[in-house]
Amino acid sequence: MSETFDLVIKGGTLVNHDGIGKRDIGVRAGRIAAIGALAAASAGEVIDASGLHVLPGVIDSQVHFREPGAEHKETLSHGSRSAVLGGVTAVFEMPNTNPLTTSAEALGDKVARGRKGMFCDFAFYVGATRENVDELPELERLPGSAGVKVFMGSSTGNLLVDDEESLSRVLAAISRRAAFHSEDEARLIERQGLRREGDPASHTQWRDPQAALISTQRLVRLAKEHGSRVHVLHISTGEEMEFLSQHKDVASVEATPQHLTLTVPQAYEALGAKAQMNPPLRDAAHQKILWWGLGQGVVDVLGSDHAPHTLEEKALEYPASPSGMPGVQTLIPVMLDHVNAGRLSLERFVDLTSHGPQRIFGIACKGRIAAGYDADFTIVDMAQKRTIEDDWIASKCGWTPFAGRRVTGWPKGTIIRGRRVMWEDEILGEAGGEPVRFLEALGVG
């Protein structure tokens, strides 16, 4: 007797906990029901994945989708369309929207908007402020909450917790792993005069490696004092990577495709203020140590830090030009190109984009191709050669710092809970995103 599934993905090369090998996948009711040789099975829908690699759904644990408050830059709909076109199945979105995501009401509003208009699954970080510390234990466990985000240095928006006493209060209050933008605010203020009008390259001199290192050292010290787990976002400097390699008991580490791919001064020469972000892009010597950390397993996850601004805003004269660049749609092609160039294995890519987020954030039933897990898959063509262009970008901002880059390796399909959401550059069906669930908050949503 043959088995029956809603969906069978046949003939693909799977990359999962078992290694890399040819296996079919059977899906029932949005979940993985069987992995193996399923040629005899009957199915409502069959996807032929011959010649393709089937990865666990890629989770981008750092994006800014700007809704509510700055919908002229991005919306949850545009941002999530951009995600699924790029092969991403779930995103964790940042709290520096307007209003800030610092209350149960603001989080609930975002979750409702996400359910209505997002094409991928989602969770939203809650921003810590000096005023909401006492509410954080409740806020970090609400349905759809990705946990707490702390800005230790100012960036876009005005979320900031930079004094040691308040940071200690935050760490003492929360129990989930929190995410940190780690740059030392006092040093940033002290060095503001180093910014040169009209010269975005001075951004990297202003927000120097020391500003990042001092802040990260302080964060790790406080995390050890409080027995907390901290996630240090977008590591940009070699010094931090070496330091964090000694503190993996408390610290998980994110790297971004742009810090791993673009270097200064070339990026400023080619892109001007489009290359301006916080923490800034650095030179090749730093980048080399970021790759060392990636190779040594110090880096836990890749996040795109998708932070769109309009071309008009980016055309303002530095330092009026805002910091941040889009990236959710280009994370996979840019990184698969690095895989093809031999800089990391495909297994390590999966470790960084699925297993890593599952492990450090305690995601329930996502991040692995295993029976009982959500049927989320990123299907990629490792041989496809293509040039990344602005006109492929679905983000409302309509541009990418990687325009003109020829890559090998491309997202072919995005499957979320058994639904084919993207196939060959086309979005299929309506928005159907749902909140990601977390082990430490099961039973609340």
Ligand code: DOR
């Ligand atoms: O460059 C950045 N832009 N870094 C951040 O931390 C925030 C982001 C934004 O929201 O624009």
